Structure formats: C-alpha cells, structure tokens
Amino acid sequence: MASDPSSILPTASVAPAPSPKAESSRDNGRPARQPRPPKPNYKHIYRFPLPLSVHPLPPLIPHNPLSIVSVILSYMTFFISSPSHEVYSAYFDSNTSSVHVTDEKAVRALWEMGFFGKGNLSRSEPSWLEREKKRRGLLGGNTSEDLTSARRSERRGLKLERARTERKIIEERLKAEAAARANGAVPLDSSSPSLPPSENGATGNTTPSTEKFSLRKARQGKSLGSQHSEGQDQGYNASDSVSETKMINGGKTVRFSPVVQEKEFVSESTTLHLPDPSLNENDAGEEPSLKNEEHLQLSNEEAFFLVYGLGALQIFDDKRSTVIPAPSLFSLLRQHSYFPPRESPTALELDDPFIISYAVYHHFRSLGWIVRSGVKFGVDYLLYNRGPVFSHAEFAVVVIPSYDNPYWSETEERRDRSARKQARSWWWLHCVNRVQAQVKKSLVVCYVEVPPPLSDAQANAEHDVGALLAQYRVREISLRRWVPNRTRD
Amino acid sequence: MADADEAAIHSSSTPSTQEDTDLDDETQDFRILNNLTFARILTGTSLSDPSNASLPRRGEKDFEPNPTLHQADILSASRNAMHNALAHPRLHFPKARIIAVYSPDGPTPPPAPKNPEPSSQETGSETPARGPKKGTGIVIHPDACAYVINPKGQHFKSLGQADSWGRVWLLPEEALYLLERGTLDIRWPCSMTGEDGEGPSELPMSLQAAYTCFIGRDGLTVERFSVFSGLRRLGYVVSRAPGWYDSEEEVTGAVQARQWPSINGLFGKFWDWFYSSNSTATGPVAGLGIHRSYNDIFRKLAIIPWYDPVTPKPPQRTTPPFRVVYHIYKPSTTFKKTAPPPPDFRVAVINAQTQPTIPTLSQLGALLESTPLDPPRGEKMSRLLYMRLRHGYRNVVLAIVDHGVVSYLRMGDAAFGKERIYDKGGLNGPKKGGHLHPKGNGR
Amino acid sequence: MNTTPTLPIPISYISGNYYIFSVDAATYLRREHHICGVLIGTLPLIPQQNVFLGMPLELMPEEARLLVEKGVACIVDEKKAHNDGIKSLLEEDRKRYIQDLESQGLHARRLQLQRQEQSREEALRKKEEKKAAKMKKSAEKQQQSPAAGDVAEENSIVDFFAHNQQKEQGSGSGSSSSRPSSIMVDEPYGITPTTSYPPLSEAFSDKLLPAPDVRSSYPLFAHLHSKGYFMSPGLRFGCQYMAYPGDPLRFHSHFLVSSVEWDEEIDLMDIVAGGRLGTGVKKGFLLGGAERKAEVSEAEGNESIRMFSIEWAGM
C-alpha cells in the first residue's frame, strides 16, 4: 500500500503514496481496489497533526524593518480579536466505560486532525453511513462489497479446486496401491502408517457434564435450542422466549429487540424499539435521511489526552448534562479501567490500568506518534508515523507495569502482588513477537515504573494530575528475534 | 489505513519476513542428507552455510496423515535417513587423531616420571579455588577439566588454554563440543580406570559419559551448552563472560568514559522546568494561549518522564539468569585468545522451565546497564529513524531455552524519547534541520 | 532399524534433564511411542550447521514421565552410574571392549579406503566424459558439469551405514571378502562411542530415580499424546507445545497448544494473540486443561480434559 515504512524517512517534501480508501471493505477484511476512484488528497485532508490551530508569527527578517512591523501587527490583531479556539464535545457512557462523539463536525475534526478515535462500526475512520447508503443502492455504482465478494469467491474457488485435486491424487494412489496389492506386486511396507489422531480430541470427555448446575444448564440448553428453531421463522414470538428465560434465571433479564429484516418489532412494552433505518428513507430524494448508527468512539486515553493534554475536547457526564472537569475525569477513567468498573473513587490504586496506559499514550503522543489500539495484533498500542492513511504502523507496543521502587518489595504481600502484576510468560512474549513478525512490525515492550504511594502533602494534591503523572517513568525496550544465521558476517 | 495492516494478515500465508522463517525452526527431512555425497563429507567440505542452495527449502510436508502406502513409505524413508545420520560413528583418522585426557579434579601439572611425588601445592588436587592456579606454570582457568596432548588444527585458535608443557586445557563446554563433533578423542584418565600409569587410558569417553561428566560442572548447564555449541557450529567464537558464576559479583564490562547528559536531555529538562506550571495540574497541558507552532505544543506536552540510557548511573547488580554469560564474536571478527576484542554480541542464557517469566524492568535494566553504551551510529542509522529505534542505545541477546530448543531475542534500549518525530518532517509548520526538507518551510 | 531395544529403556538423568543416548532407542520411541524429543547434539557428519542435529535426544519431563508410566522406560541417575561403573570396571571387560572398538575401527578404515578407491575411479570416468562433452559443446560447459565433489552420487551415506551396521552385528568377514586386494590396511580408526553401555553394565537397579515431576500442563500433554498427536516444545513458536497430526518429519503441526488450569485467570488478550498467530500460519490455537470436579476426588487417570480450538474468524 504505502511504500515500505521501514525505509521512509518522513519528510514534508516526500509525498507518500496515498493508500486507497480501504475502509470500504470492512465487511470481509480485504482492501477493495475500486476501479480508480479519484484519490483524496490525504496530504491536504490530514495536514493538521492535532485538533488545535496555530498562528505562526510572520518571519522576522533582521535587515527588513517591515518584518518587525508585521510581527507587531500580528500580536496586535490577537489582542483585538483573538482567534477562536474550538472545543469539541463528547460524553462518557458509563455502561460501556467509553467516550462517544456523535456530533458530525467533531467526528471529522478529531479524525482528521490527529487520527483520534474510531468509528464503532468501521475498522477505523467512521464510514458506516456511506457504506450503508451504497449497500442500499442509494449511491450509484457497484458497492465495494459486491466487488470484494466476487473476488473472494473466485479466490476461494481456486483454493477449493486445489483441495479437490489433492484429494483426488490420494484417492487414485489408494486405488493403485490396492490394485497392486491384489496383484501381489507391491510388498507391504513393514512400517505401519501412523494413524491420524481422532478429530474430536475431547469428545470422550465432553459428554454432558455432571456439574452441580447441570440441571439448569440442560434446561437452558433446551431453551436455546428451541429459540434456535423458532428464530428461523420470521414471525416467531419473542415474548415467549423472554418469559422462558426469565423463568429460568429468576433474576433480571435484559432483552434486546430481535431485529428482523422487516421491522419485526415485538409488541411487548419493555422491548425497546430500534429505529428501523429502512423506514427512514422517507423520500427518494438525493439525500435520503438515514439514521447514523455509528459514533466515533475514543479510547479513554485519547479522550483524556484531548481534554487534559490539548484542551480540545469537553466530556459530558453520563446524563449529558454537565462537563466533567479533567481531574474528576481522570479518577473516573481510572475506576473504569477495571471490568466491571470499580464503584468507589477511593478504591484507586497507583497501578490502575488507566494511569499506566495513559502515561504511555501521552508519552508517545507528545513525541509526535499517532497512537492507536493494537488489539488486532494482540498488543496494546500501534505507533504510526503521521497516521494510518499514510503507512503501516511500524511499532507494536505492549505495556508492562514495573515495581522497581523498594516500596513494592518491602512486605511479602507487596512482593507477591507486584510479582503477579508484572509477570508475563515467555511463551506469551514469543507469541506476540511472532504475530508482529507476520505483519512486519517491530515489537516494543514498554515498561512503566509505578511510584510508591504519595506522601500526605502529595496526596492532598491528588487532583494535580500532572504531579501524579510525573511520578511515573517509561522505558521502551525494542525486541526482535535474533537469528544467528543472519548475523554471521 | 489501518486496513493496510489488516491486509497483511490475510496475505501472511506467504512467508512474510525473512526473519520469520528459519530452517531450524522445524524438523527437516533427513532424506536431504542422502543427497550429500559421501566423498564430500569425508573430504570435510561441510555445509557451513545451511541456507545455501545445497539444502532445499522446507514445505514438502503433508497437512495430515492419509492411508496411502505412498505417504507411509516416504515417512519410513525419512525415518531411516534420520536413523542413519544419527548412527554415523565419530571416527578419528589414525594420523590426525587428537587425544585429550579427562581431568576430573581440574588443571594439574603433568606427571613427573622422574619425581613420583609431586609437591602437594602443585598438584591442584586440593579443592579447586576460583582464580588463577599456580603450579601449572601458567594461568589456567580453574574450571578446565580436560587437556589435549597433541593440540593441532583450527579449533585451538579460539578454544582452550596452553600450559607451559604444551598441553591445551579445555573448559567443559569446549571439551564436550569437540568430542561431540567428532574432533576430539577424550580418554578416561588411568587414575579412574585403574590402569597402570598416569595420563590417558586406552578407554575412550563416550558421548554419554562426556555429557555426564561435563554437564552440570562449574556452572555449565545444558542450556548454556546448547547455546555454546549452537553458535560454535555456525562459526561464532563463544567465550565465557564475567557473569558466568551466579555467586560472583559481576565485573561490569561496561566501564566507560563518563557520559555527559546529552544536549537533548538538558534541553528537555529546561523545557520541563519552563513549562512546569499550573497547566499540568488540571490541563490543558498545551496551555490556553495562542499556539505559535505545533512543535511548541508538542514540547509543552512532554510531561511524562522517560528513561534516558545515555545518562550515567551507578551500575546495578544483575540477577541470574539475567546476566551476560557469553561474549560472542562473529566468524568475520578477528579473534585472538590472548587479547579478545570487544564482543559483537552479549548473551544471557535462560532456562524457560526454571525462569518461566520474562524479566522485570529491574532485572532487564540491570542486564542492559551491564553492557556498554552502543548508540546507533553510521550513515544508515542517522538516515533511518526506525532503524535507530530498533537498534537502541544498549543491547543484549537473551537465549531462552525450552527443553533443548533455543530461541534468541535481542533486546535494545530504544529510548523513543530521544526521537521527536514531530520535529522530523511532519506536515506542519516551520522546522529545524533543514537538510531533511529540501524545499524549506512552505510559507 | 525396526528393532525393539530391551525394555525398559534407560533414560539418562543428568543435572536436571532427561536424555536418550542410544540411537536405536530414539528411533524406537519415535516410531512406536510417538515421542520425538529434541536432538541437541552436533551431527559429526555435518558439524557446521543447526538444521540437522544429532544425539543426544533431550526429552521433556512430560515425555519421560509418560514413558515411565507406560512402563517403556526408566530413569537412571547417570552421574552415579558412571562414577560407580568406571571405577568398578573389570580389567578384562575393559580390554575386551577396547579390542572390540579396535576391530570396528579397522573395519571403518577398510570401508573408507574402498570408498576412496571407488570415487577415484568414478572421478576419472567423469573426467573423461567431461572432456568428451567439452569437445561437443564448449559453450555449455560451466553449467553442465557438476563439481568434482558430486561424483559419487549414488554412494549416499545410507550405503555406508548399511555396511557399517552389518559389521556391528558381529560379522566382520562378510564385507572384507568383497574388499579389493589392492587396498592396504594400516591403522584402525579411533572411535568415540555414543553410549557407555558397554563397557558399563546395564544393571541399573540401584541407580533408578522416580518418575519426573511435571508441569501442570501434563494432563493436556498426555491427553493429546493419547489421541495420536506428536508433541514438541513450543516456546519458540509462542506456545507451550506444538501438536503434530503425525511424525513431524512428515507433517506440519496443527496446533499451538497452551495449557491452563481449571480456574486459572485467562487474559483474553492471550486468546487474541494466540488465535491471530495460529491463523497467520494456518494452525489452530488450542487452549485446554484438566477439568476439576468438586465431587470426584482426583482419581488417577480419570481426569477429563477440556480443550478448545481457536481460529481468527476473519470478520
């Protein structure tokens, strides 16, 4: 896609090969090369590295008195009418412990200026609405899904053909061998062919378990089974199964509307009604209104960075009524870095996953990296130089807390705790390193030193986020497989 | 787009990076050896480079067993080839036979036939103490446990230590390695077999006996031996590093000229001070004022402390097994036993069974700090950001051994904090370092 | 090669690890018990590479334990066996053994001389052919003629071993009769034997050790092995074991195996990374372990194994 990232030295003068808008293919994970769509000018669209505006001073040229005047003038203008500073809005959804941006302008701005967030229904840039329009034939041309699926089935066809050929060869060989045996031509090989292991390794042991809760399990299994078949018909009555599951569990039941293609809403009052997008296409005009199911989801680190680091975002609370101040947001996100979230803000710890991960996120952002989630490759972060539309991520980061400070090994209990928290197995490390090698990324282990508990004075200043973060320290270890065969000269 | 990464997974059915494919990763078909001619083997033309054309690439294996005789035959042939290769005896040419003697009590002077009672302080029969041994006339490593009577050939250029009687003393790993490769004929000493006389008996030591006697001796674990022999086989010179003994206080090989904090470090501290204002307490860290450039913003954002491998600090104590135990020299490096050059690689050996978890930062940090500063240097490095980061400022190789399978990982102290990529050619604003930007700033 | 060694096979315990030194035993365990171990030694044939390795064979404690439980092998304290054995070796046994080695060395020497003779002739013949070919088409000569080292193509090492083994089975005369009289036999080759038995006696009764301690992953290991899988250490590949549907000499592995205990906390990211790694190399990621049932006391052999195969869904 882009030129080899390992050899690019990013410079403003070198225009990177823009990657095709691969987002269009999210459905089956294959970048679709559409028949030459006009290339967006990525360099222009993504020209701002952060969602902040800058106002450079005009160049001061010593031997040109006029330049001094222009510098002074530029100061003056700021005093007279200061440039506006955009602050975008988002809110914190406590049910999912995540920050959502729904305002279209904010979505675009945060994505385009620094690649913040991700469309919750897209692989990266939010594009659900456009895709959905295409899918419904509201926009002209073949959808990329059509193209990809055609190509996909062609490719599969080839692979299947190969599988069939292999199978044929084996069968013919067996026949020939049998014939030869019948003729006594080929003496039987003395070594016995090893038998293929049985496929269902665990079958012997997976007979219905006799655990204590198995009775309930069995009934539930049945209930699932029955829903199973009911679900096949369009008009099944969901309320039946609701009451059934309720009965089984006795506790609270949450039920989401079964969304069938044809707006099959259950009339039960407690069932929520999802707006059916297809009905919202009120008129066949050029711009049919289609409800956007997608929002931009910010990772909690991104959200806090935008609020606390840049001041470019304000985050409303769950009720969407008040803006959460940065220190409270910090505590809130720390509580929510556990699953399920910790109820009380007093239960905060110095190694809350959020502090650790935020320190790393802020660190790399402050150096100019675009930092995004690495979940697809089994790591915590991916580091992009300039951004995902320009090149692959070169570095994949795993974050490990470190309890170097003597405090953490003072008592047996603390020693055990720190040992547990920082323990990672060799096989895990090799596993993630191998995954990165498969996708040509370099693995970086980022250790974060956890400070000892704060002194009283410091604790009083708990809301000083900066003072707290300054207690942590990051250290990156780049890691790669060493192959002695290749370093001999 | 992020999808570019996604696509990489789909296409990863083709071998991706070179680094990811290694012939010795998988069991190879020993039938390949059948194609090597006998003459070639006996003439000693060896497969010094396993990646050369004489060994076919892998990929001829089947996905699963099927009931054909064809498959069974191939497997059977492979097993036979394997058996044959394993059963090949270790032969010693009568005229080029190199004989050594096992010396279970460590270095000893030669028997003096004229004087049947060697003075007791010279025999070295007292409990071997660390440090140079007197009495042998020369400083022989106290762990040496076999001596070669007639040392000749290439190997002794980088192995063993000669004493003043012309014998070459071998450390257990050296002795075992030479025996295993069929180079050395080690004998049980007469003192053990009960034969008359001194020195070598007629009885050769078997491979099994050599493992029994040498593995577990003076810190030589089988994991360490596997690393030693694996690298020797590829032509590396491997020598013990000061961290060999668990008990010993490590002599840091990293004594170096005092390093001044880098300009960047000072500069960074200055900025830290300059910007450590109330703005970091509640944010925004970037400040509320007018931003003159993105670089200004990024500089203000730098509030997370990071480890700078260049600033000097007191050496920490390394903890076994996270200790350099071998110095490694490439085949191309000129190596002199008496004056070894600085090693090309430093290796710590870890048994994944007894140390199942990766090092903590303090373990790894101490290990890295026991190595000398090795910052990215050279034209290519200065040009290529990613290469610099991958190289790092200090580095060490960990050899993790899982039941005989060695896996090497190179760890580098990357110091991302030293590379401000916002300053190196983003899309925005005025920049320094104009050589990177032929067109200058675009205003 | 299809011989069955005397059972139980001694497994050498040396400084915390388990080894097989007898080639016959290694071949037998692989063929009959699907135990592969890991070859860790240098192959004297081709000592300068790591692709093909030689004896000894290091066994995982799991493998050693499995073999002991099956009654196929026993664990021998090799240090003790050697210490005692060498010191108590009788002079006549020693002498007989040395004589034996000498005659083997002599035989090897003869064989080798014979070989050299053959290849000399071969080389001469080839040379003639080459000359002829050269005259015909000088343009192609560089590519056509193989290096002189490749001459005795058919004299593969397998031949050599075959001869060698015949002799080792005791009849030195059979092969010597075919020996061309022109070859002068001088000194015998020296031999470094692979095992110490003989000359040491295989009476191990007072040197036996209990079955090895194994990791908590043993039940899963044993279960997969019992289902016909060949298992090998997997750390280098990012897992605990690799599971092969047949002999790894012939088959690619099917699974990257990771064992967890019944109530051990599983980090879901491990599943993500393992599944991704496996799919990238067309293997499954297999997570499993022994089920712990409260009611049933942990009766030996009655443990049930639960395991799950994981692949990336591609969506």
Added chain:
Amino acid sequence: MTVSNAAESPPAPSSVSTLISSTPTPATPYSATAAQVLHSLQHQHLWTSLETHPLTIPNSESPIYLISGIPPHRVYTHPDEQLFMLEKGLRDEDIPPERVFALPLAQGQSWSLRRMAAVFDSLSDEDVEPEISEEGEKAQKLTEYYEGRKVARATKEWGGKRMLLAMIDKGMGGDGTVVYYVIQEGAVKPRQN
C-alpha cells in the same frame, strides 16, 4: 482568547447508548457488553434475527449473555465439510446461512477454562432439521449434505460445538473494536484457506 464550543448543547446520545439505556432493567457491564456486540453484529456485519440469551456462569454474581443471529454468509466451514461439499458440488453460498452463537466478552473481563466450558455446556448439541426451500437437483444435493452433516455431527468429524468469541477492546488504549474468533470444543484441525 475565546473558547468556542463546537456544540454548545450536549452531544446527542449514540445509537449504542440509546440501545443500552432502553432496556427495561438497569444495564450491567455484562449486558452493555452484549449490547455493544449485538449492535456491531447487526450494523457492521449485517446479521439478522439477533437474540440475546442470559447465561449464568460459575463463580460469577451476574449473568453473562450469549448472542445468536444469522450472518449474511457462512462464518466457518470445517475443512472436511468443505471437501464433502465440493464432492457434492455445493458451495458455501448454496447453503442457507444458519443461526450462529456469539459470546460477547470485554477485555479485562475475568475468564477461565471453567467458564469457557460452562458456556459450551449450555449450548445445545442437537442438529437443527433444516427446511429445504430449493427444488430439483439442488434440493437433492442439499438433502445429501444435511444427511452427511448429521452423521458428522454425531461423530464430531466436522468439529464439535462452536461459537464466535467476540471480544471488545477496552482498557490499554481500547477503542471499542470488536474482534471475532471461532472457538470450537475439542481439537479441531485448522482450516487451510
């Protein structure tokens, strides 16, 4: 310096938030996780007939959920099943998509082998008798296929019980990405394409 807010009024709730808050009972982290995955399956992956099934798992105070639905195309075909289909001249597209179960989990959620086994134990083992709506030759092929499948299901030749594991990326930079893995009981040989 003036600060101008792009949206003076609070932002509108997202579709996912609306979905979660409109359930009759207060949402739990587990139900919210399920809702998130359900929403992704419906709108990103275009599954239909989605349902959720509460499930009690060992050592857990609140129930978790399974989701089931019908994907637009087949999610998984066992290698041997594929060969069987090939012999019958059937392709993935020829077989009507069937209900698939998905297990929604959140990164950081406590998980164990015991829980995994419990979830699998709750799944029904029975084969669903499918109705064949096609006619003629294709109906014949499908009948053969379903028969073959019935046999294979009994012997577990084409794998055991299976479901999708859907993990939401949370914590450590988690941006809500849902990653999907096919998870099957037993040692099921990997797909080769």
